Amino acid sequence: MTKATSQLDLSALPPASRRELVDFYEFLLERRTRAQKVAPPKQSFTDLCGKLTWKGDAVASQRNLRDEW
Secondary structure, eight states: OHHHHHHHTTSOOOOHHHHHHHHHHHHHHHHHHHHHHHOOOOOOGGTTTTTTTOOOOOHHHHHHHHHHH
């Protein structure tokens, strides 16, 4: 039982409901910690900064791409 679980006042509930509620609370905590560990890395394009050059008219290229649709 976690520290936060022991601080809950569940005395008004029957024992079976208390156990079920505590189990569900611990399940949610476990799911949250597991999701934080599996979080995908954020994309970073800082390694490309200053290395790409554009030779041409950016607006004309954008219009060509737009007109393809």
